[in-house]
Amino acid sequence: MTTKETVDLGEFQFESGETIPNLEIAYETYGDFTGDNAVLICHALTGSAHVARRPDAGTETAGQARAWWGDVVGPGKAIDTSEYFVVCANVPGSCYGTTGPSSTNPETGEPYGTDFPPVTIGDWTRAQRRLLDELGVGRIHAVVGGSVGGMNVLDWLRRFPDDVERAAGVATAARLDAQCLALDTIARRAITGDPNWNGGHYYGGPEPEEGLARARQIGHVMYLSKASMARKFGRRSAGREAVRDEPTDPAGAFFPYREVESYLDYQAEKFTDRFDANSYLYLTRAMDDFDLSAGYESDADALAAFEGELLLLSFTGDWHFTVEQAEAVAEAGRVADVDVAHHVVESDHGHDAFLVEPEKVGPPLSELLATGLEGRMISDTEPESDADESFAPVHTSLFSR
Structure with a gap:
């Protein structure tokens, strides 16, 4: 039941x-x-x-x-x-x-x-x-x-x-x-520094997806260990079939798009589809305060x-x-x-x-x-x-x- x-x-x-x-x-x-x-x-x-x-x-x-x-x-x-x-x-x-x-x-x-x-x-x-x-x-x-x-x-x-x-x-x-407090601070600053955050009153308009994506990527690095990241990704290129939407900067197109980058981008995209940026701010603050x-x-x-x-x-x-x-x-x-x-x-x-x-x-x-x-x-x-x-x-x- x-x-x-x-x-x-x-x-x-x-x-x-x-x-x-x-x-x-x-x-x-x-x-x-x-x-x-x-x-x-x-x-x-x-x-x-x-x-x-x-x-x-x-x-x-x-x-x-x-x-x-x-x-x-x-x-x-x-x-x-x-x-x-x-x-x-x-x-x-x-x-x-x-x-x-x-x-x-x-x-x-x-x-x-x-x-x-x-x-x-x-x-x-x-x-x-x-x-x-x-x-x-x-x-x-x-x-x-x-x-x-x-x-x-x-x-x-x-x-x-x-x-x-x-x-x-x-x-x-x-x-x-x-x-960990420092990393959580950076994650929250990524959200509040997103132009779409609008002081937390973004509902009904563009959402701070970029800021939330960066926050989640920081979180994922915290959740893994050096050994697990080496085993999962190493320094390998993600391959030609895995191409980011656009290079992070003009020079970025010259360098390989690595598996670890592809993983973080994928996790960020999934997370922004399902979670609220303000909730991430509130819940990480609750954790930090405990x-x-x-x-x-x-x-x-x-x-x-x-x-x-x-x-x-x-x-x-x-x-x-x-x-x-x-x-x-x-x-x-x-x-x-x-x-x-x-x-x-x-x-x-x-x-x-x-x-x-x-x-x-x-x-x-x-x-x-x-x-x-x-x-x-x-x-x-x-x-x-x-x-x-x-x-x-x-x-x-x-x-x-």
Whole structure:
């Protein structure tokens, strides 16, 4: 049993203090609710509620051509929708059905544009809590999310610690580092520097597609690793059949159009067809602003009220959300006496690993939901001699059935 719905939560006050009269949340559910089997999945930056494949989805759902975690969530899969009641909600500020900058402001009859209130990850969490209330879900069996969705998970643990039994943060961190903040800044400047951006009020006219395209290209470079880019593209020419619309500059026609350029152009074109530039501004700012320790003395203090189990998954080739950052969250959990495990996956796919390697992501999530973390702190390999014994990389073989 699956549903695809939109619910009006009524008036909503954002953490900024600004209020909108109606917050509509687009969400999808999979499976049947039995009272104690709800699993909330938090999507990544430009994801939607369409987390799993649906028999009625056709070729496109919520602007996305395919389910973004369809190999992890579904009947008989790691997050088994024949056993769990899975809920995934599109976050406020997005453009996939939930109220955001492209939505109509009922007070003016025009799209909000940049008159939409600033959005935080805390706003996402509070909106999800209200949605679950509407669905009759109280305490949730687990909350799972990747990338900024993992930050959303951590926010659940500090904001509603009594409402969560188990949690998994995949390829995530307590906050972004300065390098990622800098790259996000450049991406946003690409959008706001586009002449068509018009202060965010471009609806009904030319859209800032060039700026959004450059922003997405920066994002894609962040999601890949050096090894994966070398393997995918190297320095190869894209070939004569792959010709860019026009050279970037007059001298550019003399030089080869490389495969890596062709890939970035293709990804940018696909993205500008499906996503809103203002939403990209709003959601990246929400991610950049998140700091687990905000309002607390430390990350450990922020997690101290959570009495459930927390699993962190990180990937060795991910420089966007690093292994070290995940371990810092795990260590904060240990200091706070949280039952926590850190599962390190050997991968050279970069940040995209949590999406493109379901065979490595699925098993630990399946075990977490079924049996919790018992025994998961033991590694099947010896840690490096200079490593802390409590941080032994845990390999997928431990989670094999």
